[in-house]
Amino acid sequence: MTQSAGLPGATRAGPATQVWASDRWRWEATRWIDAVLPRRGITRVPVSPRQPRIRPWSTQLVIDTDHGRAWFKAAVPEVAPEAAIHRLLGDVAPDLLAPQWAVDAERGWILGPDQGPQLRDVATPETITSLWSGVLRRYARLQRASVSVVDRLVDAGVPLLGPLDLVQAWVARGYGHERAADARLLAAAERLLKVGLPLTIEHGDLHAGNVFCADGSSTAAHNARFFDWDDAYVGNPLGSLLIALRGPGYHFGLPDDPERDDxxxxxxxxxxxxxxSTQDARRVAPDALLLARVARLIGWDRALARATEAERAQWQEHPDQWTAEILALTADG
Incomplete structure (x- = not known):
């Protein structure tokens, strides 16, 4: 059976969490960190890196250095290639991404400096709408910049999930059990294509926990930097709004509010x-959000590709939720 370079000792179908929890893996990751930091004139404090969490799709190590705290991330190869995304988006919008010190693209390893607080940690229920509005303007700029590198992103392994690709994935992966859902997803894709929006990078999980900012002041959105691209794909730009519109309610307990969404x-x-045309975009936004739910299903497939049966059971509620929403939105009547 083939071994993965990113998961030493694990078969392609093996559980990533067991590898990442092993002393052997932590030793190998630490050895790599100690090899790359001196090239930047940085020295690791001789304290074992901390591992705050292990998920079926990724894990992190926290490293103390003479230049402050640093973060190391490892991810399964089935998720989007974050190192390539940083490199390619960095060519066109370097001020919108968290900087990286070193990457090992083959193993899916990334090392970079701590970027300070996440937006969800400094915003409040009273300020999140204003701050998030500014962040979304900045994110739109990132998407526009990405248009020139979408082909390179796809060549680097970022999934291509345009509107029709999402419909095909829904049907091919056995998500579709009702013809009404298949037909309405296809109709949504065709309406979206008629507007002629360009393909762009899609973060896939755009919320205030995946945005670094300097502080919680009114100017925080002006220096927002986006990170955690595991769920990324190349697709219709409006799909990013699926998670973005839900974020304020999810993180801050705010009730549904059509005026806030607008x-x-x-x-x-x-x-x-x-x-x-803003009018055209508004008209097809519901179609984009419907299809973006299919992208979330595909993202969960990728994230759980190396999960144990117990881990799949633990996280299954999330893909089940998206499936239920799709079926409800495409049901007859």
Whole structure:
């Protein structure tokens, strides 16, 4: 059976968490960290790296250095290639990404400096809508910059999931059990394609926990940097709004609010106003959000590719939720 270079000692179908929890793996990761830091004139403090969490799709190590705290991340090869995403988006929008010190693309390892607080840690229920509006304008700029490198992103292994690709994935992977769902997803894809939006990078999980910011002041959105690209794909830009519109309610316990959603939508679309009609984008936004739910299903497939049966059972509620939403939105009647 083939071994993965990113998961030493694990078969392609083996559980990643067991590898990452082993002394052998931590020793190998630490040895790599100690090899690459001196090349940047950085020295690791002689304290064993801390491992705050292990998930079926990724794990992190926290490292203390003479230049402050650093973070190491490892991910299964089935998720989006984060090292390549940083490299390619860094060519066109370096100020919108968290900087990296070193990467090992083959093993899916990334090492970079601590970037300070995440937006969800410094925002409040009263400020999140304003701050998130600014972040979405900045994210739209990142997407626009990515248009010039989408082919390179796909060549590097970022999944290509345009509207019709998502419909095909829904059917081919056995998600579709009702013809009504298949037909309505296809109709949504065709309406979306008619608007002519360009393919861009899609974060796949755009919320305030995946955005670094300097502080919680009114200017925090101006220096926001995006990270954690495991769920990324190349697709229709409006799909990013699926998670982005839910984030304020999820993180801050806010009730559903159509006015808040409309404000956030307007902020995001303002970043595209010279490229395509805001009226057209508003008209097909529900279609984009419907298809983005299929992308979330595919993302969970990738994330759990090396999970144990127990881990699959633990996380299954998430793909089940997306499936239920898709079927409810495409049901007859």
């Amino acid at each position: 404000r956030l939508l307007r902020a995001y679309l303002s970043g595209w106003s010279d490229v395509f």
